[in-house]
Amino acid sequence: MEYRLELRNVSKSFGEVRALENINFQLGQNEIVGLLGDNGAGKSTLIKIITGYYQPTTGEIYFNDRKVDRLSVPKARELGVETVYQERALAEMQTLWRNIFLGRELCNSMGFLDIQRMRDETHRLMTQSMGFTSHAISPDSRVGKYSGGEKQGVAIVRALFFDAEIIVLDEPTMGLSLKESAKLVNFVRSIKQAGKSAIFIDHNIFHVYNVADRVVVIDRGRVAGEFLTKNIGVSELMEKMVRVAETGNLD
Amino acid sequence: MNSQTNETAPEVSQHYKVAFSLRRLVRTNSAQLGILGVFVSLWIIFIASAPNTFLSPQIYSAFMSSIPFFAIMAIPLTIVVVAKEMDLSFPSIMAMGMVAFSFTYDGTAFIGNTTIRVFLAIIAALLAGSIIGWINGIIIVKFGIPSLVVTIGTQFFWRGAVLVLTSGTNFPIEYIKDTIFYPILVGKIGGYFPMQMVWLVVITIIGWVMLNRHRFGAHIYLIGDNINSAELMGVNTGRTRIQAFMLVGLISAFAGVLYSFYVAYFWPSLGSGYLLNTLASVFLGGTSVFGGIGTILGTFLGAFIIGAIEAATVAIGLTGFWTQLIYGFIIVLSVIMHTYLRKRGE
Numbered sequence A: 001m002e003y004r005l006e007l008r009n010v011s012k013s014f015g016e017v018r019a020l021e022n023i024n025f026q027l028g029q030n031e032i033v034g035l036l037g038d039n040g041a042g043k044s045t046l047i048k049i050i051t052g053y054y055q056p057t058t059g060e061i062y063f064n065d066r067k068v069d070r071l072s073v074p075k076a077r078e079l080g081v082e083t084v085y086q087e088r089a090l091a092e093m094q095t096l097w098r099n100i101f102l103g104r105e106l107c108n109s110m111g112f113l114d115i116q117r118m119r120d121e122t123h124r125l126m127t128q129s130m131g132f133t134s135h136a137i138s139p140d141s142r143v144g145k146y147s148g149g150e151k152q153g154v155a156i157v158r159a160l161f162f163d164a165e166i167i168v169l170d171e172p173t174m175g176l177s178l179k180e181s182a183k184l185v186n187f188v189r190s191i192k193q194a195g196k197s198a199i200f201i202d203h204n205i206f207h208v209y210n211v212a213d214r215v216v217v218i219d220r221g222r223v224a225g226e227f228l229t230k231n232i233g234v235s236e237l238m239e240k241m242v243r244v245a246e247t248g249n250l251d
Numbered sequence B: 001m002n003s004q005t006n007e008t009a010p011e012v013s014q015h016y017k018v019a020f021s022l023r024r025l026v027r028t029n030s031a032q033l034g035i036l037g038v039f040v041s042l043w044i045i046f047i048a049s050a051p052n053t054f055l056s057p058q059i060y061s062a063f064m065s066s067i068p069f070f071a072i073m074a075i076p077l078t079i080v081v082v083a084k085e086m087d088l089s090f091p092s093i094m095a096m097g098m099v100a101f102s103f104t105y106d107g108t109a110f111i112g113n114t115t116i117r118v119f120l121a122i123i124a125a126l127l128a129g130s131i132i133g134w135i136n137g138i139i140i141v142k143f144g145i146p147s148l149v150v151t152i153g154t155q156f157f158w159r160g161a162v163l164v165l166t167s168g169t170n171f172p173i174e175y176i177k178d179t180i181f182y183p184i185l186v187g188k189i190g191g192y193f194p195m196q197m198v199w200l201v202v203i204t205i206i207g208w209v210m211l212n213r214h215r216f217g218a219h220i221y222l223i224g225d226n227i228n229s230a231e232l233m234g235v236n237t238g239r240t241r242i243q244a245f246m247l248v249g250l251i252s253a254f255a256g257v258l259y260s261f262y263v264a265y266f267w268p269s270l271g272s273g274y275l276l277n278t279l280a281s282v283f284l285g286g287t288s289v290f291g292g293i294g295t296i297l298g299t300f301l302g303a304f305i306i307g308a309i310e311a312a313t314v315a316i317g318l319t320g321f322w323t324q325l326i327y328g329f330i331i332v333l334s335v336i337m338h339t340y341l342r343k344r345g346e
Helices: A043-050 A073-078 A096-100 A115-130 A148-161 A178-193 A205-211 A234-247 B022-028 B030-049 B057-066 B068-082 B090-107 B114-143 B147-166 B174-178 B181-186 B195-213 B215-225 B227-232 B237-263 B275-284 B296-316 B322-345
Strands: A005-014 A017-027 A032-036 A058-063 A066-068 A081-084 A166-170 A197-201 A214-219 A222-228
Touching: A005 A043, A017 A043, A017 A222, A032 A043, A032 A178, A032 A205, A043 A166, A043 A197, A073 A081, A081 A148, A096 A115, A096 A148, A096 B215, A115 A148, A148 A166, A148 A178, A178 A197, A178 A205, A197 A205, A205 A234, A214 A234, A222 A234, B022 B030, B030 B296, B030 B322, B057 B068, B057 B195, B057 B296, B068 B090, B068 B195, B068 B215, B068 B237, B068 B275, B068 B296, B090 B114, B090 B147, B090 B237, B090 B275, B114 B147, B114 B174, B114 B181, B114 B237, B174 B181, B181 B195, B181 B237, B195 B215, B195 B237, B195 B296, B215 B227, B215 B237, B227 B237, B275 B296, B275 B322, B296 B322
Parallel strands: A032 A197, A032 A214, A081 A166, A166 A197
Antiparallel strands: A005 A017, A005 A058, A058 A066, A214 A222
C-alpha cells in the first residue's frame, strides 16, 4: 500500500540530547492519525521534521513512496504539507492579509507583491471560511488584537488556502474555548471527508480519540505503540497512556 | 470553516474595496502623520523665529546638499531596524568604500582615461561596501551574534583598516572634477538643486518600493515582527537579513563616494560624524527598535528634521551649544509620541 507519508528509522539529536530515536511512522491516504504523548515526548520535534523545519539526524522520509532528501519548509509545502503550529506562527503586528500569505506572498516573477489580490483573497476567506463577521476584522486589521479563537482561525484557514494534502495540527485546541474546540474537532472531521490526510496532536485524549482513525503513542522519543481507534476503548487508551508515562511500557 | 478553499488562489471577480474613511487613513498612517506634524510644526517655528533665513531659497539649497549624505544611509538602515537588527558599522563602510575607490584609481593608471578609471573606482567602492555588509550579515546570521555587538566590532575593524591602509593620511581627489561623474553625483541643476538630493529621492523611492511592494520587504516586516513564525512558515530569514546588511553596505559606500566627490577630498575619518544623525533619523521617523514597524517616509522626514535643527538653532540666534540640547529634546519627544500613537493604533 502506498503511504501518503512515511518516516523510516528517523532519529533527531540536539547536541547530546536524543529527542527522537528510530521513529517509524506512517500516514495513510485519507487517514487521520492522532499523535499522543506526554510533554517532552518528542511530538513537536516529530512534527517539525515532517514540516521540514528540522532535518533528521539520521533516517529517511518518503512522500507517496518516494524518498525525499533535504526536506525544507518550502519543499514540504510543495509536497502538500500544511501546518497549524502550536505557537500559531503569526506575526501579530502585521495585517491579516500579510499573515494569511506569510512566507508565500502572491507576487510576479520579479518578486513584486500582488497586494490587491492578497487582500481580495483574504476578504473572501474571512467571510466564507473563517466566518468572521466582526467589524474589527478586515484584511487590513492587525492580528495581534484578535481573540485566541480568531488567531487559531487565521492559522487554520491559512493552512487550507493552499493546496494541502497533509494537514498537521499541533495542539490546535490550546487556549481555545469549549465551543471553539468543538468547532475545531468538526473541522478535523471535514479534512477526512475532503479526502485529505491529517496528523492531529492534542493533549486532550478525547479530542484525538474522537476524530483519529489511528493513534500513535510517543514516549521518550520512541514510538511506544499504536492502536486503531475502532479496536480500543477510550478508557483503555487512557490507562495505557498513564502507564507509559509512569513506566515507559504500555502493558 | 469549510473545505471548499483548497484550490490555490482562484481568481476572484469581486475586488475587496473599502470606502474611503479619513479616520482609518489617520489610524493606519498615524506614525507617518505624527512625524509629518512634528516636521511642519518645527518648520513653522523656524520660519516664525528666523524669517530671513527660512524664507530664503538659499537655506533649502544648503539643506538639500548636506542632508542627503546621511539621509540616504538612513533608508537601508530603516530596513535593517524593521527586521529587528542594528548596524553601527556604516560610517566605517563609507570610508572603506573610498579606500577601495582610491586603491582602484591608483591601480588602474595604465588605462590612462580618467573617466574610465573613476568609473571602475566607483564600482570598486560599491562592491567593497556590499562585501562588508555581506560579512556583517554572515557573522550575525551564521554565528547568531546580536547585530548590535557584531557591528560595534566591525565598525572598529573597518575604521582601523582604513587607517592602516592609508597610513592615516588624507589626500585630495581633484581629478574627479574632470569626469562626467562629478556633475552626475554632486552637481547642481540650474545652479540651485543639488544632485545628491536627486539621489536621495531615487534611493528613497527604491527603498519604499522594496519595503512595501516587494517580497523582500514583506519578509523584512515578518522577521522583525516574529522571526520564529517567519521561519516556521518557510521564510529564509538568514538570507533576507544578510541582504538587508548588504544594502546598508552598498548605500553607505555610495554615500562615502557622494561626500568625497562633494568636497573632492578624502579623510580617513570620513563618516564618523554621521553615526548618530543617521540613527536618530530612523528612530525619529517612527521605526521601532523592537522591529516589525517602520516607514521609509518617516525616516526621510526624520532626516530633514535632524538636518535642519543645527542650521535653525544658529539662525534663530542661539549659539551652536544649543544644537544638541534641542536635538535631544525633539528626539525624545518624538519617540514618546510614536509610542503613544502605536498604543492607540492597536
